[in-house]
Amino acid sequence: MLSSNKKLMTLLLILIIVSSVCIPSYASAKYTIQQGDSLFSISNKYNTNIPTLVKLNKIKNPDMIYSGSTLEMPDTINKNSTKNSNTYSSNDWLPGDKIVNTPNKDKKTKKIYRKANTNTMQIALTFDDGPDKLYTPKILKILKKYNVKATFFLLGKQVQKYPQVTKQIINEGHAIGNHTWSHPDLTKLNEEEIKEEILATEKEIKEITDRTTNLIRPPYGTTSDKLLDQLKEMNYKVIHWSIDSLDWNSNNKEEILNRVLSKLKPGSVILFHSSIGKNKSLTPTVQALPHIIKELKKRNIKLVTVNKLLSLAAYKA
Numbered sequence: 001m002l003s004s005n006k007k008l009m010t011l012l013l014i015l016i017i018v019s020s021v022c023i024p025s026y027a028s029a030k031y032t033i034q035q036g037d038s039l040f041s042i043s044n045k046y047n048t049n050i051p052t053l054v055k056l057n058k059i060k061n062p063d064m065i066y067s068g069s070t071l072e073m074p075d076t077i078n079k080n081s082t083k084n085s086n087t088y089s090s091n092d093w094l095p096g097d098k099i100v101n102t103p104n105k106d107k108k109t110k111k112i113y114r115k116a117n118t119n120t121m122q123i124a125l126t127f128d129d130g131p132d133k134l135y136t137p138k139i140l141k142i143l144k145k146y147n148v149k150a151t152f153f154l155l156g157k158q159v160q161k162y163p164q165v166t167k168q169i170i171n172e173g174h175a176i177g178n179h180t181w182s183h184p185d186l187t188k189l190n191e192e193e194i195k196e197e198i199l200a201t202e203k204e205i206k207e208i209t210d211r212t213t214n215l216i217r218p219p220y221g222t223t224s225d226k227l228l229d230q231l232k233e234m235n236y237k238v239i240h241w242s243i244d245s246l247d248w249n250s251n252n253k254e255e256i257l258n259r260v261l262s263k264l265k266p267g268s269v270i271l272f273h274s275s276i277g278k279n280k281s282l283t284p285t286v287q288a289l290p291h292i293i294k295e296l297k298k299r300n301i302k303l304v305t306v307n308k309l310l311s312l313a314a315y316k317a
């Protein structure tokens, strides 16, 4: 009896040793979010992608991830085998505006605008990274058809390339904001470089539209206390969003509609894009847009420019 028990124990021990060696561990590494990180940069580092991180960590709102908190990272076994859907060539400046680094949430003086009160019956659609000659005109056509106004956060280098589309945005009653010249992560640049990115864009916009923007949206939504101080000193209002459509990373309009419609509420600022790198498409954005506008109209929610929603000036006097 005793000896059979001993045999059983030995067998069990062997099993435990074998299984710990052979069976992969699926909940593996943890990552502590650093200042300047974005879901994009983290997913690149771990050779994974944003949707995987969002799912694994049950992230409800990718805008609200704070430095210092930990993320569960996907199984290391897949680390080098899965194709990284967030890999872009150096010519593609658009890995989408994937957040995450919001500064210390206790420092309320460093204001980032994300949404308005829910008692307003208004919503703002915002489109980043344009203008271009492909998607921006299509988006403008839809906005015109439904007679709604939106906000475009423009890249200086795109404004320089497409001055006519830039003029059209203004002429059709939409607002524009500064989204830097070349879409860098501003938290990685020094003060002088940040100034250059913003002011070169400002100069280009001024030449074409005779306006100086008051609103800025830092690329990827990355900010730091230092950056916010500098932007404040430069007299900009920093605009983020409360609903990320993740349109740049969507396969079809249903994905966008599911993501956006479920979160819609008065006061929301919704993030879309109006230009994207060569190998990606914004057709789902263009297709989803009429549905979103119609749904908002049905709910009696007015679509306004983001400055109007937030009671800010769009341009400097």
Ligand SMILES: [Zn+2]
Residues within 6 Å of the ligand: 096, 097, 128, 129, 179, 183, 219, 220
């Ligand atoms: Zn952008």
